[in-house]
Amino acid sequence: MRLKCPICGREYDGPVQRCECNEPVEFELLRGEPYIGKTVWERFYDFWPVEPALEFSLGEGDTPLVKSKIGGELGVRLYLKNETVNPTWSFKDRGTFLAMSYALKAGYKTVGTVSTGNMAASVSAYASRFGLNAKILVSESASNEKLKAVSVYGGDVIRVKGDYGRLYFESLKLGESLGIYFVNSDNPFRVEGYKGIAFEIAEEVTPDYVLIPTSSGGLFRGVAKGFIELKESGLIEELPTLVAVQAEGCSPICRAFKEGKEKIERFERPKTIAKAIANPYPPSGNAVLKLLREFDWLCVAVSDNEIREAQRKLAREGLFVQPASATGIAALRKLVENGRTEEGAKVVSILTGSGLRTLSQAKGGTIRECPLESLENCLR
Numbered sequence: 431m432r433l434k435c436p437i438c439g440r441e442y443d444g445p446v447q448r449c450e451c452n453e454p455v456e457f458e459l460l461r462g463e464p465y466i467g468k469t470v471w472e473r474f475y476d477f478w479p480v481e482p483a484l485e486f487s488l489g490e491g492d493t494p495l496v497k498s499k500i501g502g503e504l505g506v507r508l509y510l511k512n513e514t515v516n517p518t519w520s521f522k523d524r525g526t527f528l529a530m531s532y533a534l535k536a537g538y539k540t541v542g543t544v545s546t547g548n549m550a551a552s553v554s555a556y557a558s559r560f561g562l563n564a565k566i567l568v569s570e571s572a573s574n575e576k577l578k579a580v581s582v583y584g585g586d587v588i589r590v591k592g593d594y595g596r597l598y599f600e601s602l603k604l605g606e607s608l609g610i611y612f613v614n615s616d617n618p619f620r621v622e623g624y625k626g627i628a629f630e631i632a633e634e635v636t637p638d639y640v641l642i643p644t645s646s647g648g649l650f651r652g653v654a655k656g657f658i659e660l661k662e663s664g665l666i667e668e669l670p671t672l673v674a675v676q677a678e679g680c681s682p683i684c685r686a687f688k689e690g691k692e693k694i695e696r697f698e699r700p701k702t703i704a705k706a707i708a709n710p711y712p713p714s715g716n717a718v719l720k721l722l723r724e725f726d727w728l729c730v731a732v733s734d735n736e737i738r739e740a741q742r743k744l745a746r747e748g749l750f751v752q753p754a755s756a757t758g759i760a761a762l763r764k765l766v767e768n769g770r771t772e773e774g775a776k777v778v779s780i781l782t783g784s785g786l787r788t789l790s791q792a793k794g795g796t797i798r799e800c801p802l803e804s805l806e807n808c809l810r
């Protein structure tokens with residue numbers, strides 16, 4: 431197991447979570463070859479830093495890539511990577527599964543996370559599946575409705591009063607002294623698990639662009655690392671252009687990218703309907719920024735209205751996603767309008783999580799009433 435800091439280059443042999451310089455660390459791939467097997471964990475066996483504990487899998491990954499008619503309106507070939515069909519309805523399950531495989535092997539009895547939404551549900555579900563205890567730290571403001579969907583799996587859900595931003599670092603520190611393995615948003619194993627999205631896409635299409643809703647930056651780093659490792663292993667020839675997509679109301683990475691800054695800065699007073707991507711100070715922000723610059727990739731911020739419109743469009747094609755997951759389609763429209771994409775380009779948008787998680791935010795369609803006696807008329 432060898433880990434390296436993508437920012438300062440320091441190397442580590444042990445399973446540390448962050449570099450001494452405070453940036454995230456990531457695994458170095460020693461060799462990578464595809465295998466024959468059923469699941470993404472088996473087909474890409476060589477690419478994981480830890481043996482996937484398949485007996486505890488809930489069937490995460492191997493999600494459908496769906497051709498979308500929205501592409502036709504925009505003059506591109508659009509594919510949707512439907513991550514909403516994962517066991518707890520978001521791509522988080524891929525990373526949670528791999529991180530738990532490690533935690534179990536390393537002898538941990540308790541795992542934890544800092545989240546209020548999809549990651550909290552994913553970690554409590556997989557902790558139960560793996561037979562581990564879970565400590566789920568949530569913010570003071572998390573709604574009861576949301577927390578029900580987390581606590582239903584079991585686990586110890588704790589509302590922490592105080593600065594939510596500091597919780598990420600405090601949890602890692604206390605986890606180390608208490609023997610709790612915290613699987614936060616950009617945990618190195620979690621990021622590795624997300625590589626599977628890139629592997630599966632590459633098995634089906636050779637995309638020109640991949641649109642990635644981005645908050646902490648863990649997903650973006652994972653998808654990027656997946657494509658880079660495929661290229662280094664000689665399995666693909668070209669890297670696609672990756673697009674980090676943020677909400678205008680909380681876009682610390684896009685802002686730093688546009689302003690030519692080397693480090694991200696805290697985004698004050700974040701405000702967006704896309705709650706799942708509203709981290710005002712992303713722990714992998716600098717690492718994402720470095721990737722964007724190195725590969726000449728893109729960062730696009732979209733407004734809440736653009737997000738709502740994209741969410742509606744997707745639902746009208748049969749895919750109900752949460753606002754954060756509709757941002758990719760909103761960004762695609764902008765890229766096309768600004769002439770950034772070529773006619774007929776192959777584009778993949780990652781639909782990160784299900785709309786059922788944010789049902790109270792959704793705008794439904796019309797519903798008619800009809801007395802039974804008039805049913806014939808109503809149906810005409």
Ligand SMILES: *Cc1c(COP(=O)(O)O)cnc(C)c1O
Pocket residue numbers: 520522547548549615643644645646647648649650706707752754755782783784
């Ligand atoms: C977690 C999440 C994201 C963002 O992922 P990061 O790794 O934090 O950048 C995007 N969409 C949904 C639905 C999520 O749950």
Ligand SMILES: [Zn+2]
Pocket residue numbers: 435436437438439440449450451452453
């Ligand atoms: Zn470092």
